[in-house]
Amino acid sequence: EDIPVLTIDGPTASGKGTLADEVAHELGYVILDSGMLYRATGLAAHRAGLDLDDGAAVAAIVPAMDLHFRKGRVTLGEEDITDALRAEAAGLMASQVAAHPQVRSALNQLQLDFRRVPGLVADGRDMGSTVFPDAPLKVFLTASAATRAERRYKQLISKGISASMEGLRADLEARDARDKGRSASPLKPAQDAQSLDNSAQTIEESRDLVLAWWAERR
Numbered sequence: 001e002d003i004p005v006l007t008i009d010g011p012t013a014s015g016k017g018t019l020a021d022e023v024a025h026e027l028g029y030v031i032l033d034s035g036m037l038y039r040a041t042g043l044a045a046h047r048a049g050l051d052l053d054d055g056a057a058v059a060a061i062v063p064a065m066d067l068h069f070r071k072g073r074v075t076l077g078e079e080d081i082t083d084a085l086r087a088e089a090a091g092l093m094a095s096q097v098a099a100h101p102q103v104r105s106a107l108n109q110l111q112l113d114f115r116r117v118p119g120l121v122a123d124g125r126d127m128g129s130t131v132f133p134d135a136p137l138k139v140f141l142t143a144s145a146a147t148r149a150e151r152r153y154k155q156l157i158s159k160g161i162s163a164s165m166e167g168l169r170a171d172l173e174a175r176d177a178r179d180k181g182r183s184a185s186p187l188k189p190a191q192d193a194q195s196l197d198n199s200a201q202t203i204e205e206s207r208d209l210v211l212a213w214w215a216e217r218r
């Protein structure tokens with residue numbers, strides 16, 4: 001493929017989504033928020049009354065999911081599910097269905113289809129390690145658990161959703177443990193990934209660093 005791809009992977013609430021948006025905006029690239037695909041799959045499976053631990057059953061609904069991404073909104077059939085997908089409950093469902101290799105392979109082609117001109121910024125857990133192994137720049141973004149819980153807390157509070165910092169930290173640590181511990185595409189840096197700890201960085205600093213790496217690499 002000669003369409004350039006830049007991948008950003010990392011744990012829950014490390015700031016991947018924000019960084020990916022900023023970088024894609026600067027470069028004028030398409031964006032793939034792969035977590036949204038897993039969240040949508042988890043939600044659709046839950047609504048269909050499926051057992052989320054049944055990988056074959058969950059994978060079977062993927063081809064029929066009428067999922068669309070438009071202007072930052074996600075629709076499933078006629079329904080706008082954007083807000084439901086952002087909720088912590090959807091994140092937990094996502095990590096449950098994401099553990100099944102059948103689900104991961106069912107979502108693989110959907111993810112590859114986002115690779116369009118002039119280029120793609122893909123964020124998730126295994127964008128660099130599995131889905132786009134030929135990406136010239138693979139960022140592995142981390143931040144301390146305390147920083148991540150605090151950012152998530154502020155995000156929710158600013159949307160008028162109440163939350164507890166301790167509860168959020170426990171949820172994100174549980175999700176990370178599941179994502180790192182699974183055998184199918186576990187969360188870990190690709191061999192050739194460039195690590196970036198953004199705990200003490202502003203979004204502009206991280207963005208500019210990634211853009212400088214991109215200018216060198218691509």
Ligand code: C5P
Nearest residue numbers: 034035036038091094095098124125126
């Ligand atoms: O990034 P986000 O929090 O939206 O992802 C939700 C869950 O989806 C993650 O905890 C992870 O289990 C799963 N996921 C994944 N592979 C990806 C993206 C997300 O397994 N590339």
